[in-house]
Amino acid sequence: MFAYVSRRLIQSIFVMLTVSLLAFAMFRFVGDPIAVMVGQETSIEDQERLREQLGLNDPVIQQYGRFVSNLLTGEFGFSYRTRQPIGEMLLERAPATIELGIVSLLISLIVGIPAGIYTALRNDGFLSQTILITTLVGISIPTFVIGIFLIYLFGVQLGWLPTFGRGEVTEIGWWKSSFFSIKGLEALILPAITLGIYQLTLTMRLVRSEMQDVLNTDFIKFAVARGINYRSIHYHHALRNSMVPVITIIGLQFGGVIAFSIVTESVFQWPGMGLLFLESIRYVDIPVMAVYLVIIALVFVVINLIVDMLYFAIDPRVRLQPEAG
Amino acid sequence: MSLLLNVTDLTVEYPTRFGTFQAVKNLDIRLEQGEIHGLVGESGAGKSTIGQAIMGLIPNPGYIATGDIELNGESIRDLSQTQYHKLRGAKISMIFQDPQTSLNPLLTVEEQLVETIRQHSNVSYDDAFSKAVGLLEETGISDAKTRILEYPHQFSGGMRQRVVIALALCTEPDLIIADEPTTALDVAIQKQILDLIKHLAKKRSVGFILITHDIGVISEITDRVSVLRNGELQEVGPTRIVLQRPTNEYTKALMAAVPRLDKKLDRFANILDDEVQLSTPELLWKVDGASPEFASNWLLTGERHESDDKPVLDIQNLDVTYFKKGMFSFGNDEGFKALDDVSLSIPAGKVLGLIGESGSGKSTLAKSIVGLVRPSAGQIEFLGEALKFGKARSRQDATRRKIQMVFQDPYSSLNNRRKVEDIIGEPIRFFGLAKDAAEQRKIIASILELVEMPQRAMLKYPHQFSGGQRQRIAVARALVARPEFLICDEPTSALDVSIQAQILNLLKDLQAQFGLSILFISHNLAVVRQMADEVAVLKNGILVEKGEVESFFSGPKDPYSQLLLSETPSADF
Known part of the structure; x- marks a missing residue:
């Protein structure tokens, strides 16, 4: 267990170093940061002083070292655009994205897994085919079209749900949550569905195909031949075996949801990290982009680590080495 | 001894695009308690289909067209799915070919055994557990008390097959269908498993139907044997008599084709060939100048x-x-x-x-x-x-x-x-063995004929051919x-x-x-x-x-x- 986890940790550190190098390279290659920061009328001498102050004249290696150690100590630097510390900006935005991500993930799991099981077991049923065709339509339409359609239907025509923003938020320390008020929850519904529908389809289809594969294996046939009741065969024997690959994909998807909620956030004007990133791109706010890149990589790495540990919990073949010889 | 299984006039059909295909035709099998009955035949003989029919598990869209299956004197053919499922495990059980795949990898042996036992009898967990341990000991797993807590992958192939047998036995069925139970195992382990099956059949008077393609296995442990070909029964009788003095032509040919361990022969006898002859245009298609003689001369010239x-x-x-x-493996490997x-x-x-x-x-x-x-x-x-x-x-x-x-x-x-032409042509091209495309083609056609294939085979793809x-x-x-x-x-x-x-x-x-x-x-x-x-x-x-x-x-x-x-x-x- 220890060796397994430490091996994964070392791999993760390499990934993070690579990503931070890429993020750092952005500063070097996307124009002169001083020119972006200062106005036209700043004198050359002032510019030089600023350059010296910010350490931009130091050797590249030294600058990279400083960049990494700053990241490690939580010194993310300042945004070019708003002049605010990036750490604060992200902390303010992160809860919105994380909550949106979690809710959409829950939606995709709560609907996707049972639907996957159902369609695997009743392959030819009318309901199965309907579900499969509907979700196929769902997966083929781009996210922003679905978002706009939902806004039109539930926000504009029916007027049931708010169409933008987070509604009411409750502050728990620095964490602003939408979970504790009706208004907040209402505001969460449409963006979460929009973001979750793709994962839902993916989860469902994956569960379905994995389940169908497992149902054709010898050990399921053997269980049937032993007269084990079908309930246990389906939910105890087959489902657990189907979950191993499903967990990997769900993990990666969750990373993707956090990282690429950009489209959904901009359609619903959701004040999360995605929207921040979009604005940063618009204003060539390189420090924010660089930190965002590193943070997202960290999210992926952490999720992957969790997925690996889950393997460990689920699959005895990873946990226990076979007997020698 | 009383009659355990009586299969009469069994026909299993599969509807296909080209009409119905009969996987098993008008088959009779009788099995007494404690008897081991072998079903032997080559692939496509319908051996496994018979097993599936008895288990009530013929895969869709197959169905039993005629005949009856009686277990302990009662017909089980027309049972509903639910009734049939109650029978599985309780009366009939099954052993599969590959012990690597026939156990659930995520559950311990304990979980699998206890669940199966409690499915069919109303006993407490502890009773089921001790029964499971007893069964593992009976099937030859030493230190069963601790090993029962392990997962299937922690057992070696032969040990795993013993667990499978214990699982098939734990509900005390009257009949066990063993579908190629030793094909995936090494010789030494095969011997042990066969001995175990023989021993259990006697001791517990369980009837076994042993499906195999291996005449050696048949002669080793079966009491009676049915020889099958293309779904039809060729010959049935006591194993010794059928193997020693086969009366049926196919059985004779099959016996002759089995490589003998006891003496060296010059050639193997060919099984009489009544395969559908390839159509005439198939045989007439020739590449100019290609012949097996050309191939052998060419092969000898290099x-x-x-x-x-x-x-x-x-x-x-x-x-x-x-x-x-692994990039990050540490320590002394x-x-x-x-x-x-x-x-x-x-x-x-x-x-x-x-x-x-x-x-x-x-x-x-x-x-x-x-x-x-x-x-x-x-x-x-x-x-x-x-x-x-x-x-x-x-x-x-x-x-x-x-x-x-x-x-x-x-x-x-x-x-x-x-295409076969490209497959065989690749070494010729790679090693530059032919002067031009025409010669390459001639070589391919000739060499196909040398290995007793029609020349036209070069135009086809591998999946169009048998093994x-x-x-x-x-x-x-x-x-x-x-x-x-x-x-x-x-x-x-x-x-x-x-x-x-x-x-x-x-x-x-x-x-x-x-x-x-x-x-x-x-x-x-x-x-x-x-x-x-x-x-x-x-x-x-x-x-x-x-x-x-x-x-x-x-x-x-x-x-x-x-x-x-x-x-x-x-x-x-």
């Missing part, structure tokens, strides 16, 4: 090593160690020694049979010779020159052409997306490079007995005609006896014995060879 008394291949003190791969100080030589124009159980390093040796595996120490001399190891042997190296290989599974060794035909194509592909040394790695173990006989005959003929030196790898001792001039036995990467074939089989010296030989179920009676 540059050839002057044959002298020196061995073709001389392996000296070969070591192969496998290390765990001592690796796994697949071959340990192996020295062997193969005389020119002879066949060396390499025998060993799974994991003995047979295939590793073959891979080291062809350069797929890099040995860690030792030397291989080919025609007097040292072979470069692994990737150090360039693609242009002359020995790449001179050493060719035929693989075990003809279904995965041929690329299904390329035996595919193996012929694989042999043709190896031959066309004009090799001086051929490695056959279990070339017939994926094939039926009759097809095996044909392929082995073909290899024998080609070997005699072209004086090929062959390394013939097999776990099947009988096949090695028929094919080889010399024999070498590997055990856990160590060469335990080598010698001339006849003296080896008449009196093996090493205890391990003696064990192997005595445990091989033989078809002699």
Whole structure:
């Protein structure tokens, strides 16, 4: 267990170093940061002083070292655009994205897994085919079209749900949550569905195909031949075996949801990290982009680590080495 | 003894696009308590379908068209699915072929056994647990109390099959259908499992239906045997009588095609061939000037090593160690020694049979010779020159052409997306063996005919051929490079007995005609006896014995060879 986890940790550190190098390279290659920061009328001498102050004249290696150690100590630097510390900006935005991500993930799991099981077991049923065709339509339409359609239907025509923003938020320390008020929850519904529908389809289809594969294996046939009741065969024997690959994909998807909620956030004007990133791109706010890149990589790495540990919990073949010889 | 199972006039049909296909035709089987009844036949004989029919598990869209299945005097054919499912486990159970796949990998043996026991009888968890431990002990698992807590992958193949048998027995069924229960196992373990089945049948008076393609297994443990072909019963009777004095033509041919362990024959008898003849245009299609004579002349023209008394291949003190791969693995990885100080030589124009159980390093040796595996120490001399190891042997190296290989599974060794012409043509192009496209075509057509395939086969894709035909194509592909040394790695173990006989005959003929030196790898001792001039036995990467074939089989010296030989179920009676 220890060796397994430490091996994964070392791999993760390499990934993070690579990503931070890429993020750092952005500063070097996307124009002169001083020119972006200062106005036209700043004198050359002032510019030089600023350059010296910010350490931009130091050797590249030294600058990279400083960049990494700053990241490690939580010194993310300042945004070019708003002049605010990036750490604060992200902390303010992160809860919105994380909550949106979690809710959409829950939606995709709560609907996707049972639907996957159902369609695997009743392959030819009318309901199965309907579900499969509907979700196929769902997966083929781009996210922003679905978002706009939902806004039109539930926000504009029916007027049931708010169409933008987070509604009411409750502050728990620095964490602003939408979970504790009706208004907040209402505001969460449409963006979460929009973001979750793709994962839902993916989860469902994956569960379905994995389940169908497992149902054709010898050990399921053997269980049937032993007269084990079908309930246990389906939910105890087959489902657990189907979950191993499903967990990997769900993990990666969750990373993707956090990282690429950009489209959904901009359609619903959701004040999360995605929207921040979009604005940063618009204003060539390189420090924010660089930190965002590193943070997202960290999210992926952490999720992957969790997925690996889950393997460990689920699959005895990873946990226990076979007997020698 | 009373009648346990009575199958009468059973016909199983599958609707297909071209009308109904009868997988089993008007079949009768009777089985008494404690009897082991063998069902033997080649693939497509309908053996497994019978098992499925008795279990009530015929896969869609198949169905029972006629006939009746009686268990303990009661008809079970028309039971509803729910009623039938109650019967499974309680009255009839099943053992599958591959113990690697027939246990749920995520549940402990305890969970699987206890669940099954409690499914069929109303006992407490503790009672079920102690019964499970008892069963494991009965099936020969030592230290059952602690091992029951383990997961299937922690057991070796033979032990796993014992767990499977315990699982099939734990509900005390009257009838167990064993579908090729030992095919995936090594000889020594096969023997143990067969003994166990025999013992259980007697002691618990459980009826067994043993489905297998292996006549040796049949003669070893069955009381009665039914010989099947294309879904039809050919012959039935007490095993001894059917095997010794078969009356049916097919049974006779089948028996003759089984490689014998007790004596060496010149050729295998061909099973009478009533396969549908390929249509005439198929046979008439010819490439200009192509003929088997052309092929044999062409094969003999290439540059050839002057044959002298020196061995073709001389392996000296070969070591192969496998290390765990991984960029971030720490610590001292001592690796796994697949071959340990192996020295062997193969005389020119002879066949060396390499025998060993799974994991003995047979295939590793073959891979080291062809350069797929890099040995860690030792030397291989080919025609007097040292072979470069692994990737150090360039693609242009002359020995790449001179050493060719035929693989075990003809279904995965041929690329299904390329035509046979391209497959066989590739070595010709790669080694530049033909002057122009026309000559290449002529060579391909001729060599196909040499391996007894119609020339027109070159226009088709591999999936249009049966296993035996595919193996012929694989042999043709190896031959066309004009090799001086051929490695056959279990070339017939994926094939039926009759097809095996044909392929082995073909290899024998080609070997005699072209004086090929062959390394013939097999776990099947009988096949090695028929094919080889010399024999070498590997055990856990160590060469335990080598010698001339006849003296080896008449009196093996090493205890391990003696064990192997005595445990091989033989078809002699």
